[in-house]
Amino acid sequence: MPEVDTSQAEAGRAPEGALAHGEGRKDVLRRLRRVEGQLRGVMRMIEEGEGCMPVAQQLSAARKALDAAFFRMTVCYLEQELADGEGLDDETAEKLRIVGTLLGKYG
Template sequence: MEYTDQMKNRVKRVEGQVKAIVRMMEEGKDCRDLVIQMSAARNALDRTIGVVVSTNLEQCVRAQIEKGEDTDAFIQEAVNLLVKSR
């Protein structure tokens, strides 16, 4: 699978959020503010997982259809990945 610049940028944004969280901890910021930032980073990563899995699923399903093969296994695997990520 080819990972797009959009996907990479999403991960880089999460990386920035995590670095900011560490900085907040080092500065002794309020727990509530820290948890809000941690939740935002987790949500951003969850959305990125969705983009990566859905893009991969689309590519795999298209390839299977072109080959005339069954797509059920790919779809089930994608669903399992999403469930496991939660």
């Protein structure tokens, strides 16, 4: 079993691999809260006897929102792996922004 470096966690910082950047964390949480609200709405629609087509449309929207959160997590992972502890240079950051946009648009 690989040894886990706990020095950052002990120092009060998020360990590598976690959503250490505040903006990325906020973005993913915002997306997940949106999915949560959509799923509550779908459950309410089913409980109230709504038709299958409107329920299916809302499920599709929730799935797309969950996909968007997953794509953001994918970009977050790439950012963390490419940063080398020193942050990303502007060119790499821009390329990752484009990847995130492409995933969101075509993924």
